[in-house]
Amino acid sequence: MKPEIGISDKHLHKNVHLLAILLADEMVLYIKTRKFHWNVSGESFMELHKLFEKQYSGLEITIDAIAERINQLGSKTIGTMKEFMDLTRLKENPDAYPNQKDMMKELLHDYDTVIIELRKDIDESSKNKDTGTTDFLTGILQNHKATAWILRRYLN
Ligand SMILES: [Fe+2]
Structure with a gap:
């Protein structure tokens, strides 16, 4: 059943x-974080294994x-790897097994990317009249900024 929550169909669709x-x-x-949890090795192994x-x-x-x-918001949720890969703004690196520092650099880069995109999404959702x-x-x-800070x- 369609939610009647004071947001037009057009705006609901955009927010979804x-x-x-x-x-x-x-x-x-x-x-990616799981892959690094599984493959991290070296001096700080246990610390990073747990951090990831x-x-x-x-x-x-x-x-x-x-x-x-x-x-x-009244829609079905995508749930296949293909759909995720088609939509994501992040990049995967198959066959790559970076060292500890490079793992953290890669994660930080991804968190920063999501943070930048989130700022745009926040503006957009506000234009789409969806305060929630x-x-x-x-x-x-805020959560991602805290994680990025730790990695940094x-x-x-
Ligand atoms: Fe585990």
């Missing part, structure tokens, strides 16, 4: 699209919340 792209980004970030686990566990909660928000989505995206932005601390 923006959330689907973000969902794809978060899925790529999630998979904490980060992908956080992403898991974010992913679920984005998908369910799409449902709340704007607020929701702002929460994700390792790098300088």
Whole structure:
């Protein structure tokens, strides 16, 4: 049943699209973080192994919340790797097994990319008259900024 929450169909559709792209980004970030959790080695192995686990566990909660928000706005949620890869703004690197520092650099770059895109999404959702989505995206932005800060601390 279509939600009657004071947002036009056109605006609902635009907000759902923006959330689907973000969902794809978060899925790529999630998979990448798991890959690094599995493959990290070297002096700080256990620390980074645990740090990456904490980060992908956080992403898991974010992913679920984005998908369910799409449902709340009256749409079906995409859920195949193909759809995620078609929509994401991030890049995967198959066959690459970076060292610890480069893993953190790559994750930081991806978080920064999502943060930049989120700022645009926040403006867009506000234009689409969906205060709830704007607020929701702002929460994700704050979380990602905190994670990016932690990664950045390792790098300088
Ligand atoms: Fe594990």
